Amino acid sequence: MKSLTVKLFFCLTVLAVIFDLPFATGTNALAGKVSTYKDLLGDLSIRIDSFQQLLVGRDDDWLVRERLAGLYIERAGLTNNLQDFSAAEKVLGQAFAIAPKGSGPFITAARANYSIHRLAKAEELINAMSKQVLMKGKSQIALISLRANIAFQQGRYAEALAGYRECENLSPGTCRTDLALYYAHTGGVGEAQALFLQALNETRSEDAKTRAWIKLQLGILMMEQGRYTEALKELGEADSIFPGWWLVREHIAETHTLKGDLAKAVPLYEEVVKETGLPQYMDALAECYKSLGRLSESKALSEKAEVLWEEQLKSFPESASGHALEHYLTDTANKQKLLQLAESNFHTRPGVEARIFLSLAYLETGRKEDALKQITSALATTFRSAQLYEVASRVSLALSRSEEAEKYRILCRQINPSSACQ
DSSP states (O other), X not given: OHHHHHHHHHHHHHHHXXXXXXXXXXXXXXXXXXXXXXXXXXXXXXXXXXXXXXTTTOTTOHHHHHHHHHHHHHHHHHHOOHHHHHHHHHHHHHHHHHSOTTOSOHHHHHHHHHHTTOHHHHHHHHHHHHHHSOOOHHXXXXXXXXXXXXXXXXXXXHHHHHHHXXXXXXXXXXXXXXXXXXXXXXXXXXXXXXXHHHHHHHSOTTOHXXXXXXXXXXXXXXXXXXXXXXXXXXXXXXXXXXXXXXXXXHHHHHHHHHHTOHHHHHHHHHHHHHHHOOHHHHHHHHHHHHHTTOHHHHHHHHHHHHHHHHHHHHHOHHHHHHHHHHHHHTOTTOHHHHHHHHHHHHHHOOSHHHHHHHHHHHHHTTOHHHHHHHHHHHHTSSOOOHHHHHHHHHHHHHTTOHHHHHHHHHHHHHHOTTSOOO
C-alpha cells in the first residue's frame, strides 16, 4: 500500500504546478536553489511564517489564506505531519467563511481532503466548484486529474484510466506519472517503467525533488517484483539526487528487510523513526527487532506505535486506517479492532488494496466466505499485484481449495519470485 501513499505526496506538488501557485516548491518558486530535503523544508517553513504575517490586518482576504493552506499541505506532504493538515483545515475554513458567494478555495480544499483520503468530501468540493465556475485551461486539467485519482482510489479503474488519458491528450506530460502508477498496479510493468523514464528525461535537472520522486517510484517498481539489487540502485540514486529525504531512506530500509539484511535495515529504520516519529515505521522497526530476538525492544516500540495510531485514528481516521491495519494484523489479541478498521478503510476508499486488507481481516476473524467474496471481487478487476495473489492463495487454502491456492501461488511468484507466497 505504500506506493499509493507515495503517489499522494507527488500529487500535491503536481496540482500546485498546474495552477502556477507560489507554493509549487522545487519547480516554480526556488528552482535551482532547493537541492536537499532540509533546504526544501526550511524554505517551506519560512514561507509559512511570511504568509502568517501577511494575514495581519487582512480579515477579508481569503486568497492569502488559501495560499497559506497550500503551503501547510505541501509541508505535510513532505513530512507527513498531520498537524499541518489541521492547520490547513483551519485556514481553509476561514477562507470559505469570508469568500464571496460562488468563490473560495475549492481546489485547495479538495487537494487537502484527497491527501488524507476523504475522497467523498474531495469529490463534493470538485462538483461544487464545477457548478460555480466554467472549467477551462489548467483548472480543467487539474480537475480531470484529481477526479481520475479519486476514481483510482475508489476502485473505478476504467474511469481512472480514461481520465488520465484525457488529461494527457489535453496537456501532454501532466498526467504521465499518474498513468505510470496506473500501469504499475494493473500488470503493465514495462509501460510503467517507460513512462517513468520519459517523465524523468523531461524533468529539469534543477527540480531535485521531482527527479528523486520518480527514481523512488522506479525503485518501488523493482522492489515489488523482487528485483532488490535494481531497487537499491534506483533508491540510492534518489537519495543522491535529493539528499536527506526520509521517505527514500525508509524504502531502502524496506528493501533490505525484504532481502533479509536486517543489519542494514535496522539503523535506517531507527533514523527514520527518530526523525519522523511515525508509527508505521515504529511497527516496521519493531518487526525487525522481533526477528533479531530483541523482544523487549520490539514490544515496547509496538506499544508506543499503538498509542500513536489511536491518536491518529481519532483526529484523521480516513488517513490513518490503512496503515493502522498493518499494525493490528500483528496484534493477535485485538482482531475486532482489525475488522473495524478494515471495514472503515474499505468504506473510505473501496479499491482493491482495501479489499485485500478486508479479506485478510475476515480471514483472521473466521469469516472465510466473506474473505472469499472480497478477494474474488478484487481478482475481477484489472488490478494486479503479488500481494493480491498471495492473499487469494491464503483464502483458498483456508477453504481447502488446494488447486486454486496453487494457481494463485504461481501467479504471485510470476510477479515477484521472492515473495513469500504460500
